[in-house]
Amino acid sequence: VIIGDLTERELVARIQDQLPPPPPWMLVGIGDDAAIVEPERNRLEVLTVDALVEGIHFDRSFTPPSAIGHRALAVNLSDLAAMGASPRLALVSLALPPALPCSDFDEMIAGLARLAAEHRMHVAGGNLTRSPGPLMLDITVAGTVKRRQALTRAGARAGDELYVSGTIGAAAAGLLALRERTGSAETTECVARFLYPTPRVRLGTLLGRTRAATACVDLSDGLADGVRQIGASSGVGAELDGAAVPIDPAARALFRSHGVNVDEAMTRGDDYELLFTVRPRSGSRLKAARRHGGVGLTRIGVCTASRDFVIQDSNANCRRPLPAGYTHFR
Amino acid sequence: VIIGDLTERELVARIQDQLPPPPPWMLVGIGDDAAIVEPERNRLEVLTVDALVEGIHFDRSFTPPSAIGHRALAVNLSDLAAMGASPRLALVSLALPPALPCSDFDEMIAGLARLAAEHRMHVAGGNLTRSPGPLMLDITVAGTVKRRQALTRAGARAGDELYVSGTIGAAAAGLLALRERTGSAETTECVARFLYPTPRVRLGTLLGRTRAATACVDLSDGLADGVRQIGASSGVGAELDGAAVPIDPAARALFRSHGVNVDEAMTRGDDYELLFTVRPRSGSRLKAARRHGGVGLTRIGVCTASRDFVIQDSNANCRRPLPAGYTHFR
Numbered sequence: 001v002i003i004g005d006l007t008e009r010e011l012v013a014r015i016q017d018q019l020p021p022p023p024p025w026m027l028v029g030i031g032d033d034a035a036i037v038e039p040e041r042n043r044l045e046v047l048t049v050d051a052l053v054e055g056i057h058f059d060r061s062f063t064p065p066s067a068i069g070h071r072a073l074a075v076n077l078s079d080l081a082a083m084g085a086s087p088r089l090a091l092v093s094l095a096l097p098p099a100l101p102c103s104d105f106d107e108m109i110a111g112l113a114r115l116a117a118e119h120r121m122h123v124a125g126g127n128l129t130r131s132p133g134p135l136m137l138d139i140t141v142a143g144t145v146k147r148r149q150a151l152t153r154a155g156a157r158a159g160d161e162l163y164v165s166g167t168i169g170a171a172a173a174g175l176l177a178l179r180e181r182t183g184s185a186e187t188t189e190c191v192a193r194f195l196y197p198t199p200r201v202r203l204g205t206l207l208g209r210t211r212a213a214t215a216c217v218d219l220s221d222g223l224a225d226g227v228r229q230i231g232a233s234s235g236v237g238a239e240l241d242g243a244a245v246p247i248d249p250a251a252r253a254l255f256r257s258h259g260v261n262v263d264e265a266m267t268r269g270d271d272y273e274l275l276f277t278v279r280p281r282s283g284s285r286l287k288a289a290r291r292h293g294g295v296g297l298t299r300i301g302v303c304t305a306s307r308d309f310v311i312q313d314s315n316a317n318c319r320r321p322l323p324a325g326y327t328h329f330r
Numbered sequence: 331v332i333i334g335d336l337t338e339r340e341l342v343a344r345i346q347d348q349l350p351p352p353p354p355w356m357l358v359g360i361g362d363d364a365a366i367v368e369p370e371r372n373r374l375e376v377l378t379v380d381a382l383v384e385g386i387h388f389d390r391s392f393t394p395p396s397a398i399g400h401r402a403l404a405v406n407l408s409d410l411a412a413m414g415a416s417p418r419l420a421l422v423s424l425a426l427p428p429a430l431p432c433s434d435f436d437e438m439i440a441g442l443a444r445l446a447a448e449h450r451m452h453v454a455g456g457n458l459t460r461s462p463g464p465l466m467l468d469i470t471v472a473g474t475v476k477r478r479q480a481l482t483r484a485g486a487r488a489g490d491e492l493y494v495s496g497t498i499g500a501a502a503a504g505l506l507a508l509r510e511r512t513g514s515a516e517t518t519e520c521v522a523r524f525l526y527p528t529p530r531v532r533l534g535t536l537l538g539r540t541r542a543a544t545a546c547v548d549l550s551d552g553l554a555d556g557v558r559q560i561g562a563s564s565g566v567g568a569e570l571d572g573a574a575v576p577i578d579p580a581a582r583a584l585f586r587s588h589g590v591n592v593d594e595a596m597t598r599g600d601d602y603e604l605l606f607t608v609r610p611r612s613g614s615r616l617k618a619a620r621r622h623g624g625v626g627l628t629r630i631g632v633c634t635a636s637r638d639f640v641i642q643d644s645n646a647n648c649r650r651p652l653p654a655g656y657t658h659f660r
Contacts, residue, residue, distance in 0.1 A: 027374065032482050032563070033412035033548055034378035036475070039369040044357065047454055048364035049421040049470055055462035056425075082363035091379040093468050095386075124377055132385035133463035138423050140379055140470040145366070152362050218363055233362070 004098030069111030084208020169265025225325025334428030399441030414538025499595025555655025
């Protein structure tokens with residue numbers, strides 16, 4: 001059975017089969033012209049949208065449907081995490097090639113529904129349309145945050161210390177391995193990091209609640225881009241300690257074996273870690289985030305009054321410009 | 331200059347050039363990981379998303395870019411109108427073929443920005459990505475409504491009278507004329523109705539505020555579908571007076587001259603009128619909507635306890651089933 005055999009109503013029913021019952025604050029959910037929800041008291045609303053397009057963001061020949069659904073939601077949750085917000089609901093807009101097998105559709109929805117359930121968020125509605133070519137998922141997510149706990153890219157000052165969560169480069173290495181179909185024990189974890197990224201929602205909300213972070217961004221477009229984003233919005237530069245940057249060891253090995261410059265761990269995207277800044281000598285504020293954030297934190301450098309972005313490689317005793325970030329169009 | 335010559339940042343700047351400054355309630359707008367907005371006090375939130383996909387919903391060879399931008403927002407505003415909600419903000423997700431001329435991009439954004447300004451709503455954020463094929467616009471709109479003024483599809487009872495705003499079939503006839511490249515004085519208005527639909531936001535909010543309507547739906551998928559949607563959600567059937575259905579005269583002529591059954595005015599989509607129900611003998615409640623709604627209202631039938639959907643053609647003295655609605659997939 002393929003998508004083209006079903007009506008829109010049948011497809012909507014297949015989605016609803018995989019969703020939990022709507023919560024009391026969702027007064028009108030899927031099935032009307034629009035959804036109606038009660039806002040959460042004393043909270044600001046945080047909204048973001050992100051698209052995954054076949055042939056640009058994923059290749060169906062090596063990406064399982066459940067990973068497509070998972071990633072489409074995860075990239076949005078990562079954006080909320082970077083604002084310190086808790087996810088609440090999603091709107092799911094899908095453009096479906098008629099030849100897509102229904103079993104792939106169901107698995108894709110399962111991947112999405114699983115991640116939504118993990119974060120106790122609900123699908124409030126969406127849109128289904130045929131696609132004349134690529135499969136596309138466009139997801140809008142709404143979350144909430146208390147006024148004084150919101151994180152932006154704009155709060156860093158010179159002297160603030162730069163931290164990153166987890167390790168970087170693994171997703172890019174995983175994609176490389178998938179593309180070249182090179183399987184090994186080492187690649188397995190990198191591949192999983194690419195296919196099923198973990199948005200750092202718990203860490204983000206903790207950084208906001210404890211007011212440990214002065215600025216925050218997610219690394220969807222890579223570490224180099226993230227550093228420049230915080231710098232541009234906050235009006236600072238940055239000096240990174242090259243030896244401190246937590247490049248994933250398996251990714252490092254994978255890059256080397258493929259003849260790829262290890263710097264690409266910093267410039268390729270698809271890491272869904274958080275990069276954030278902390279006032280100097282306030283490292284103790286990170287205690288709760290370290291203990292309950294669910295992921296390691298590494299100090300990788302400092303914000304500077306000079307607007308330059310540099311890496312100091314203490315090992316190699318060399319100072320060089322931070323590579324440019326990933327750009328989508330050019 | 332084409333899209334592929336520019337960076338994402340340059341494209342975002344081109345969009346921002348066409349937007350008004352953000353309102354005070356938009357605490358973080360375009361340019362961070364997500365937008366942050368203050369919810370409106372004592373209001374429920376209404377959310378909807380709709381996609382326009384090249385090759386499915388529009389054909390670039392005969393649709394001007396400004397109409398593409400206008401329509402992508404208008405279809406969402408029409409959904410809000412059907413809930414009785416006032417639009418507040420939009421998130422704009424675009425998948426752009428690299429060969430798209432930048433002048434087309436600017437015109438498309440202009441069409442969208444113009445309609446947004448008319449409704450005093452603001453773009454809070456969005457997403458830009460390359461497309462490997464079709465141009466796609468996926469727009470999420472958020473609005474607000476007072477708790478007791480929200481309209482759904484589910485409030486109609488047997489005996490309620492069915493009303494429709496404006497005339498139907500003009501957009502479908504306009505699309506026909508565009509496809510066949512048949513231009514005449516009569517087609518001009520139909521073509522405009524297809525390219526630049528007017529979402530009935532003022533009417534929808536008035537129907538909610540005055541509590542004149544018991545159920546409401548927009549006619550994006552045609553009148554026949556709309557009647558069935560209200561019927562299914564409310565648990566009623568409907569009997570339409572065929573002679574009363576306000577088929578646009580120019581559309582009727584155009585269908586005839588193209589050998590198309592005039593019933594297709596009811597089954598083709600793209601009318602962005604409202605269909606709603608009113609308690610019997612409460613027609614006086616419609617006074618404000620008639621006076622200030624900006625569009626004519628026509629009584630076209632009645633809801634019935636029997637779950638059938640029929641048309642009574644008093645002229646022809648014949649009773650027949652309501653044609654089936656438009657389906658997206660099959």
